[in-house]
Amino acid sequence: MARTETFGAHYRIMNGRTSAGDKVYDIDRWLLRSFLNGIGEPQIRAMLWDGKEVFRPDSTCSVGMAIHDRATLLRLIANPLLNFGDDYSAGRIEIDGDLVVFMEAIYRAMDKKRRSARLAAYRRKQPDTNSLAGSHSNIHHHYDIGNDFYQLWLDREMLYTCAYFPQPTSSLEDAQIAKMDLVCRKLRLKHGQTVVEAGCGWGAMARHMARHYGVSVRSFNISHEQIVYARERAKAEGLDGQVEYVEDDYRNISGCYDAFVSVGMLEHVGPKHYLELGKVIDRSLTESGLGLIHTIGQNIPQPMSPWLLKRIFPGSYPPTLREMMDIFEPFGLSVLDVENLRLHYAKTLEHWLDRFENNRERIADMFDESFVRTWRLYLSGAIANFNIGNLQLFQVVFTRPRNNQVPWTRSHLFGAPAEV
Amino acid sequence: MARTETFGAHYRIMNGRTSAGDKVYDIDRWLLRSFLNGIGEPQIRAMLWDGKEVFRPDSTCSVGMAIHDRATLLRLIANPLLNFGDDYSAGRIEIDGDLVVFMEAIYRAMDKKRRSARLAAYRRKQPDTNSLAGSHSNIHHHYDIGNDFYQLWLDREMLYTCAYFPQPTSSLEDAQIAKMDLVCRKLRLKHGQTVVEAGCGWGAMARHMARHYGVSVRSFNISHEQIVYARERAKAEGLDGQVEYVEDDYRNISGCYDAFVSVGMLEHVGPKHYLELGKVIDRSLTESGLGLIHTIGQNIPQPMSPWLLKRIFPGSYPPTLREMMDIFEPFGLSVLDVENLRLHYAKTLEHWLDRFENNRERIADMFDESFVRTWRLYLSGAIANFNIGNLQLFQVVFTRPRNNQVPWTRSHLFGAPAEV
Numbered sequence: 001m002a003r004t005e006t007f008g009a010h011y012r013i014m015n016g017r018t019s020a021g022d023k024v025y026d027i028d029r030w031l032l033r034s035f036l037n038g039i040g041e042p043q044i045r046a047m048l049w050d051g052k053e054v055f056r057p058d059s060t061c062s063v064g065m066a067i068h069d070r071a072t073l074l075r076l077i078a079n080p081l082l083n084f085g086d087d088y089s090a091g092r093i094e095i096d097g098d099l100v101v102f103m104e105a106i107y108r109a110m111d112k113k114r115r116s117a118r119l120a121a122y123r124r125k126q127p128d129t130n131s132l133a134g135s136h137s138n139i140h141h142h143y144d145i146g147n148d149f150y151q152l153w154l155d156r157e158m159l160y161t162c163a164y165f166p167q168p169t170s171s172l173e174d175a176q177i178a179k180m181d182l183v184c185r186k187l188r189l190k191h192g193q194t195v196v197e198a199g200c201g202w203g204a205m206a207r208h209m210a211r212h213y214g215v216s217v218r219s220f221n222i223s224h225e226q227i228v229y230a231r232e233r234a235k236a237e238g239l240d241g242q243v244e245y246v247e248d249d250y251r252n253i254s255g256c257y258d259a260f261v262s263v264g265m266l267e268h269v270g271p272k273h274y275l276e277l278g279k280v281i282d283r284s285l286t287e288s289g290l291g292l293i294h295t296i297g298q299n300i301p302q303p304m305s306p307w308l309l310k311r312i313f314p315g316s317y318p319p320t321l322r323e324m325m326d327i328f329e330p331f332g333l334s335v336l337d338v339e340n341l342r343l344h345y346a347k348t349l350e351h352w353l354d355r356f357e358n359n360r361e362r363i364a365d366m367f368d369e370s371f372v373r374t375w376r377l378y379l380s381g382a383i384a385n386f387n388i389g390n391l392q393l394f395q396v397v398f399t400r401p402r403n404n405q406v407p408w409t410r411s412h413l414f415g416a417p418a419e420v
Numbered sequence: 421m422a423r424t425e426t427f428g429a430h431y432r433i434m435n436g437r438t439s440a441g442d443k444v445y446d447i448d449r450w451l452l453r454s455f456l457n458g459i460g461e462p463q464i465r466a467m468l469w470d471g472k473e474v475f476r477p478d479s480t481c482s483v484g485m486a487i488h489d490r491a492t493l494l495r496l497i498a499n500p501l502l503n504f505g506d507d508y509s510a511g512r513i514e515i516d517g518d519l520v521v522f523m524e525a526i527y528r529a530m531d532k533k534r535r536s537a538r539l540a541a542y543r544r545k546q547p548d549t550n551s552l553a554g555s556h557s558n559i560h561h562h563y564d565i566g567n568d569f570y571q572l573w574l575d576r577e578m579l580y581t582c583a584y585f586p587q588p589t590s591s592l593e594d595a596q597i598a599k600m601d602l603v604c605r606k607l608r609l610k611h612g613q614t615v616v617e618a619g620c621g622w623g624a625m626a627r628h629m630a631r632h633y634g635v636s637v638r639s640f641n642i643s644h645e646q647i648v649y650a651r652e653r654a655k656a657e658g659l660d661g662q663v664e665y666v667e668d669d670y671r672n673i674s675g676c677y678d679a680f681v682s683v684g685m686l687e688h689v690g691p692k693h694y695l696e697l698g699k700v701i702d703r704s705l706t707e708s709g710l711g712l713i714h715t716i717g718q719n720i721p722q723p724m725s726p727w728l729l730k731r732i733f734p735g736s737y738p739p740t741l742r743e744m745m746d747i748f749e750p751f752g753l754s755v756l757d758v759e760n761l762r763l764h765y766a767k768t769l770e771h772w773l774d775r776f777e778n779n780r781e782r783i784a785d786m787f788d789e790s791f792v793r794t795w796r797l798y799l800s801g802a803i804a805n806f807n808i809g810n811l812q813l814f815q816v817v818f819t820r821p822r823n824n825q826v827p828w829t830r831s832h833l834f835g836a837p838a839e840v
Contacts, residue, residue, distance in 0.1 A: 164829075166831075299752045320745065325741055332719045332720050339757060340756045343826065389823070402808060404763060408585075410830070411586075413830070
């Protein structure tokens with residue numbers, strides 16, 4: 001499996017190219033060592049283009065990095081948060097051992113150094129690019145690259161958000177269905193109710209709600225490819241009378257609904273727009289309506305890595321719970337329930353990465369080898385971030401402050417007898 | 421039951437006193453009407469000392485207020501948030517109908533007017549009085565007034581915090597035991613573990629944990645009366661080998677524990693001291709330790725009523741979730757679970773108020789009639805605040821950011837089979 005690469009592959013790539021210089025000078029070794037010491041001495045081995053190990057903080061390091069040439073080394077030192085990813089994608093940096101373990105080692109080291117001026121300088125305040133037009137462009141960048149591609153590694157319902165594994169050994173297909181059920185139960189959906197969905201991906205949640213809970217759903221999304229797929233599938237499954245997919249921004253939601261649901265959209269909203277989202281919720285919920293937001297989050301506010309912002313998710317940001325209160329507090333909305341599913345996202349991503357790797361040759365044919373490496377790094381880095389607790393997954397249930405028609409306990413989430 | 425008073429009682433009080441003036445002038449009626457219009461036209465009837473109704477915004481008003489004399493009227497207008505309570509306690513304001521319904525009507529009206537300059541002027545920024553010495557004095561004020569008194573209306577385990585009613589019809593005794601079990605399950609307590617408790621009341625939680633979960637507990641409290649009671653009871657129940665009650669401030673907690681628990685103390689900590697509390701938690705939790713804070717909260721930050729601060733709970737403040745993040749965020753602590761038990765607190769308080777009223781004659785003998793009225797108003801106002809959603813009850817579970825030994829799902833809270 002390609003997650004576990006070897007330096008052997010690296011040498012083959014190096015041998016097929018013109019390297020910046022065959023010779024490794026003492027200054028190169030000094031630069032690499034200083035750099036790795038500076039980012040917190042990650043538990044990794046490191047070597048330069050002569051194949052000799054330069055850095056090994058611990059004899060037990062199971063992962064390593066090989067740098068192809070001097071230009072790559074200098075780029076890495078100049079801006080590691082951006083250039084590590086780009087040079088990995090281009091094959092100028094190779095990883096020996098499990099990429100997830102490697103990324104965990106890097107993140108752990110950087111976390112130790114988090115408050116140091118040096119790393120802070122690499123991370124700049126994240127600009128807001130989520131105007132109506134900006135969001136459209138940001139979403140297009142990631143979600144409109146081809147439904148065929150996503151079908152290769154997502155579950156058959158095409159959910160591209162954290163699943164809920166009733167048991168750690170549950171399958172991804174079961175876990176995505178369990179996630180949809182968990183959301184429906186948290187919203188206490190009842191036959192005949194109306195639901196509005198902000199950000200619907202390929203539409204699975206809306207179809208599940210309509211099919212299994214007998215509700216009518218209006219789902220908003222600005223990804224054209226996803227909307228086309230969602231509409232076709234709803235029609236094929238005879239659900240188009242109950243589900244309406246609207247190709248429009250969440251800010252243009254109109255009408256009043258028994259439930260508001262948003263799974264995996266808040267990451268793309270941007271903190272400066274949380275008040276607008278709160279306004280949308282405030283005008284969309286009936287007096288006894290329940291709402292649920294499912295989002296990647298953080299314990300401490302930190303901007304996204306510049307590489308992820310540039311190559312994978314432009315305009316994205318995972319909020320802290322404190323930041324999420326900008327949605328609820330101005331409208332006095334009452335938070336009823338928060339569940340943190342962090343380790344479920346690590347597991348979801350592991351399933352995706354396995355399926356991705358199993359299809360890497362087809363994906364390389366659809367795009368190119370650099371694309372495969374870019375996405376491998378993104379998925380592996382995400383697993384690492386969830387595993388070590390840099391990222392969280394929050395499901396937040398809320399309602400209007402005066403609504404007393406709220407679930408009495410949470411026993412309904414587990415199939416226990418309904419309370420009085 | 422005294423919650424449902426009648427104006428008849430009011431007239432008897434009036435007849436036994438010298439009123440400020442028998443005659444009601446037009447200016448008195450105008451002042452009362454203007455005042456009630458100014459606080460948002462509460463759905464109450466109102467009359468002055470001649471017994472004639474002056475204000476009735478709606479023919480369906482089931483509750484009313486009678487003001488005994490002109491001085492009371494002027495005090496009410498000058499500072500309603502402080503003087504309504506004091507004049508009610510002194511019997512110079514009488515309520516016709518259910519006091520809880522009356523308070524709900526007042527709070528609903530004030531909420532409509534919340535942003536008006538007039539009411540804002542009544543509420544000032546709450547001073548911090550929770551230094552080590554300040555906290556001692558604040559806690560002494562409320563909790564050291566006599567264990568005999570609290571035994572008259574709390575459950576037999578002496579829990580003075582929100583219960584958890586598995587069914588709305590559960591008894592208070594059962595609901596308090598269910599609450600303790602819920603907390604223990606959320607903390608996943610295991611035999612042989614160690615627990616530190618910040619603020620332990622009369623010690624019921626520590627005894628329950630020791631008896632039913634086989635853990636050792638160190639409980640901190642600065643109420644001398646409570647500590648004396650807790651120690652005696654632990655000894656009588658043979659739990660003094662497992663439970664240690666320490667008469668000291670939470671800021672002096674030392675040692676390292678598998679669990680941190682604090683039920684109903686955060687209300688007395690004050691937002692300026694949340695960072696200190698976070699430091700205590702950060703130094704007290706083992707690497708895989710879980711923590712739980714159970715506290716009254718709010719959706720929107722508002723200071724406590726000055727009457728409650730002065731007469732009932734000096735130095736107290738119910739935080740918003742955003743404000744609570746001052747405990748967790750500086751230390752990167754990970755919030756795993758938030759549950760809002762607002763309506764459970766309304767129900768808990770209803771049980772307490774019923775028991776309180778059933779013992780009002782004994783309580784009047786222990787203190788005096790004014791004390792009975794003060795506490796009746798405090799308990800009734802609290803029911804109203806929870807009923808209409810001005811107050812929340814948050815249970816927050818947290819852990820260290822790197823701890824992956826966290827519960828996989830929440831099914832263990834409901835007696836479902838444990839997951840792998």
